[in-house]
Amino acid sequence: MSDTETTAAADRPRNFIEEAIAEDLESGRFDRVQTRFPPEPNGYLHIGHAKAIAIDFGMARRHGGKCNLRFDDTNPTREDVEYVDSIKQDIEWLGFRWDRECYASDYYGQLYDWAVELIRKGRAYVCDLGADEVRELRGTLTEPGRPSPFRDRAVEENLDLFARMKAGEFPDGSRTLRAKIDMAHPNLNMRDPVMYRILHSRHHRTGDEWCIYPTYDWAHGQSDSLERVTHSLCSLEFEDHRPLYEWYIRELGIFPSRQIEFARLNLTHTVMSKRRLREMVEEKVVHGWDDPRMPTLSGLRRLGYTPAAVLDFLDRVGVAKTDSVADIALLEHCLREDLNRRAQRAMAVLRPLRLVIDDYSEDRVEELEAVNNPEDGSAGTRKVPFCRELLIEREDFALEPPPKFFRLAPGREVRLKHAYLVTCISVERDSDGNVTAVRCTHDPASRGGEAPDGRRVKGTLHWVSARHAAEAEVRLYDHLFAKPDPDDAAEGEDWHANLNPASLETLSGCRVEPGLAEVSTGDRFQFLRLGYFCADPDSRPGRPVFNRSVALKDSWAKVVRAG
């Protein structure tokens, strides 16, 4: 953990989980802190999981405790090792190290023995009802359920049937093992919940050893207990499950882990449900799980997010029980703040327009010194080639400049960053009247960009040398959804209607400083006046591809918007 992170965590007020842990330590309920992060290996991690990770690992770390990584692999029909690896990679990327790597499937044997124990105690029974019949007898939110006809089966018969379930004598779905609790309980989870279902399915770790698999409720708490987890932190929707969590632990007389629930993370302009993310991948709304528009950790990483920015964001959002939707602008703010400090500056021209300096000789080339990062003196300087023909941003020139436009226009003088003050004296146009080049003169005494007589030059433009610049592809990303709430759709429409058609704009023929011709995936830069960019894995030698991670704050854009 970095020093800044330590300080930030120490400065901010304790959240309700930290308070609960402190109380537990003080009261002697626990004498240490052990947590776990329990992903199901059935998909990629997103920033919502990152919140859980930061909480699970963070609580342990702050209290000198440990956090296990435990794969909640109780459903072989939807899980795969492919996900195990990506999950581990994402956790490490965030900077966390788990203590033990565990799997719920490690405990299948123990779970089976405990199930037998509950049968012997008369607390569990084999039920021959099908899924539909179980549902039928469960009752509703307002009506109590009715007992299964198999509820009072003799212990010996239950034992025999359960052994035969395990032995594979029965087809999928034909029987279940259920806890015998209370069919009239107001909490539906307590109406004889299913502990085991028959699934003749190959498990990614246990192979064909088992054909009965424990449900979440039967596996999770017992896994916590086996790992001596003191604080089992999960999201709000499991609040209803806590009585069952505690019932199993009490009936078994095993280590009493404590479950505490917090609100999951939601973000504006995106979605966090695994189901919806999967849909977008399958419908090819995005290019994959690591599409830079996805809120997955692999997507954010490819977009150019730093672990520090994500962690800072999570820290600022806080931990509470209120259902909430964090503003994606805060996430973006955290990235800008981090990258402003550390990203090397560079010049890139996205939509090039030729600028010719008439009074600068054809064969002359100067290597001008440019500061790498004005926020960090130790970042040093670099040389940037300058010559007669340059490329500037098309939108930095206007034939008829609107009010408050400080950029280049006929007769106007601007500063070329790190270079010279230039004045536009004429333009070249094609047969359609489009400007194809602007012609300028320069002030030789302004080398470096300083006005020799101290005259005020308001506009500063970025540029590249037409002769030296490297070609690049630049991908401009924006929010995936146009509306803050993707589900805020009109009658008869759904989230598809809210997809932002401009979430990706690919620009080819961009030009960057020659120093950026060769980049490695993940290299980050601030392109002056444009934003923060990150080299994409699609980059090839001499042909870099940059993703815009986040734009710079743009007060000119606001002026334009205001009209």
Place this chain on the structure above:
RNA sequence: UGGGGCGUCGUCUAACGGCAGGACCCAGGAUUUUGGAUCCUGGUGUGAAGGUUCGAGUCCUUCCGCCCCAGCCA
């Protein structure tokens, strides 16, 4: 109409009966060789009504609103 939760600026989050504070966001200004960064100023909030108290966001009562639960998913 059952059970479990949750209501504090637009958003997120503090307050542990004692001046409702911070961040993001928004607006304005200063400054600037990035219309960036930085700095300054300003903006709006305790869901409602009663009650207890010298004093209530906090305690009590009632009401209102929102979220979750009827998988052999997690």
